Amino acid sequence: MSLPERVANRKIYLRAEQVPDDVRQFIVKMLTVQIQSEYADAPDRSGSVCPTAEDKAWVDFQIAQEKEHGLGVSLILRDMGVDPLPYIKEAESSVTVGERKLDYFRMRMEDWVERSMTRVLAERTGGIQSIGGLGASYVPLAVWHAKNYVDEALGHTAQGNKYAKRLVAEGRREECQKAIEKFYPSCLDIFGGVDTSNEKRYLELGVKTLSNNQSRLLWIKSLERDLKEISLEMPAALWKGNRREYPEESLAGTGLYLDASDVPAQVRPLIAKVVSGWVQSKYARQNEMAVFAAPTPEEKLAVAIQYRDDRKSGLHAARMLSALGVDPDPIADEAERTLTGGKHKVDFLKQPLPESWTDICLQQWIAARASQAASLATFGSCLVPLAVWSGIHYEGQEGIANQWLTRLEGLDRPSVREAGLRILGHWYPHALRVFGGDGSANEEAYCRAGIKTASNRQVRGIFVELLGRDAAALGLPMPGVSVARQAG
Numbered sequence: 165m166s167l168p169e170r171v172a173n174r175k176i177y178l179r180a181e182q183v184p185d186d187v188r189q190f191i192v193k194m195l196t197v198q199i200q201s202e203y204a205d206a207p208d209r210s211g212s213v214c215p216t217a218e219d220k221a222w223v224d225f226q227i228a229q230e231k232e233h234g235l236g237v238s239l240i241l242r243d244m245g246v247d248p249l250p251y252i253k254e255a256e257s258s259v260t261v262g263e264r265k266l267d268y269f270r271m272r273m274e275d276w277v278e279r280s281m282t283r284v285l286a287e288r289t290g291g292i293q294s295i296g297g298l299g300a301s302y303v304p305l306a307v308w309h310a311k312n313y314v315d316e317a318l319g320h321t322a323q324g325n326k327y328a329k330r331l332v333a334e335g336r337r338e339e340c341q342k343a344i345e346k347f348y349p350s351c352l353d354i355f356g357g358v359d360t361s362n363e364k365r366y367l368e369l370g371v372k373t374l375s376n377n378q379s380r381l382l383w384i385k386s387l388e389r390d391l392k393e394i395s396l397e398m399p400a401a402l403w404k405g406n407r408r409e410y411p412e413e414s415l416a417g418t419g420l421y422l423d424a425s426d427v428p429a430q431v432r433p434l435i436a437k438v439v440s441g442w443v444q445s446k447y448a449r450q451n452e453m454a455v456f457a458a459p460t461p462e463e464k465l466a467v468a469i470q471y472r473d474d475r476k477s478g479l480h481a482a483r484m485l486s487a488l489g490v491d492p493d494p495i496a497d498e499a500e501r502t503l504t505g506g507k508h509k510v511d512f513l514k515q516p517l518p519e520s521w522t523d524i525c526l527q528q529w530i531a532a533r534a535s536q537a538a539s540l541a542t543f544g545s546c547l548v549p550l551a552v553w554s555g556i557h558y559e560g561q562e563g564i565a566n567q568w569l570t571r572l573e574g575l576d577r578p579s580v581r582e583a584g585l586r587i588l589g590h591w592y593p594h595a596l597r598v599f600g601g602d603g604s605a606n607e608e609a610y611c612r613a614g615i616k617t618a619s620n621r622q623v624r625g626i627f628v629e630l631l632g633r634d635a636a637a638l639g640l641p642m643p644g645v646s647v648a649r650q651a652g
């Protein structure tokens with residue numbers, strides 16, 4: 165069995181200090197442009213032209229999200245040793261100023277129709293550009309892209325589509341069409357040049373996984389699909405920007421599926437298998453008793469909220485299965501009904517939860533770290549919604565693992581140590597098995613189809629590293645190599 169080259173050579177950096185200098189340099193290059201887009205919504209682009217109170221409120225919601233994206237970019241830049249403030253100040257100073265500001269952001273929007281249609285066009289460029297970053301080697305950057313896709317593609321763009329539909333229904337179709345023609349070329353330009361030396365480096369270094377022109381194609385396809393729904397038209401010159409005319413691009417070359425409906429019949433069962441595993445892990449309910457074991461009303465609420473949010477990612481996975489044509493309900497049901505039932509359930513989740521609060525904190529910490537690391541395998545997956553889910557899920561599990569760790573740090577040290585040795589001894593081998601065997605036919609098939617982007621071994625190694633760091637903070641020794649070997 166052999167893994168595709170891109171999987172065998174896959175780099176995954178969890179922390180800034182692991183990032184090599186050339187990768188760091190290109191991340192900074194990209195993010196100093198991105199940050200000017202996040203802060204480019206100068207005053208003449210906002211609130212005042214919204215026709216209704218609902219729309220005004222929505223703009224505030226959107227602008228808050230842009231600042232969230234901006235903060236995310238700023239945090240990564242700071243991690244990379246770059247002060248984001250001068251870039252932000254410059255972007256905010258006026259519509260036309262900003263050395264790294266894109267042409268599109270220098271154009272003025274005249275009215276509500278233009279504002280609505282730029283949501284359909286330009287907000288979509290933000291979402292689509294994030295697709296090429298979902299498999300970025302620097303994990304915080306990949307996670308940022310996943311969240312950005314949700315906000316820009318599923319939020320801001322979708323809201324734009326709604327507004328456009330409303331405008332067309334009000335008889336303003338011509339004005340909408342005119343706005344499309346006005347902004348389309350500058351949106352095409354947003355994606356950048358073709359076959360540039362910069363672009364080559366971005367791809368080689370794993371900062372991006374799609375070329376500029378491939379991203380441009382995905383944007384065209386996505387826009388085409390939505391405009392058809394609203395009975396608006398694409399411009400005649402599909403590839404003509406203000407800066408130049410771009411060459412046509414093949415969708416097959418991207419290796420991606422924008423939606424479940426685009427997935428070919430032979431790939432569907434494989435993706436469904438991966439997603440079914442996640443559905444069963446989210447509905448296994450092994451952890452349910454933790455709410456009852458939590459010692460205070462504050463902790464009971466905190467744990468219940470954790471499970472509510474965790475189950476939400478189960479719901480999203482279930483919806484993905486539905487979109488793939490598989491009924492998720494029997495799969496969720498099978499996992500939930502009995503401890504040991506569920507043909508997609510991992511062995512880890514078939515073990516009874518321990519009873520004491522300390523033991524539960526330890527077991528749930530291990531579970532969350534395993535789940536966090538396991539989501540790395542589908543970062544940058546061929547099915548865009550799965551790739552996005554993985555980034556969001558990774559961050560959620562990281563947060564949950566940190567919560568359990570904080571609880572453990574607040575408990576009595578000697579009893580955590582006593583319980584820790586026992587719990588790790590029992591659960592660690594099960595956790596190592598969560599990631600699947602090395603060199604199996606399944607692993608190869610997932611990687612060849614582009615569903616998984618990292619090997620089981622690599623992801624398991626990251627889990628061991630994550631857990632080891634926490635264990636050191638807790639003063640706990642990690643189980644010996646023999647345990648790891650036996651389980652691997």
Ligand SMILES: [Fe+2]
Nearest residue numbers: 202230233290
């Ligand atoms: Fe944004």
Ligand SMILES: [Fe+2]
Nearest residue numbers: 287290316320
């Ligand atoms: Fe946006």
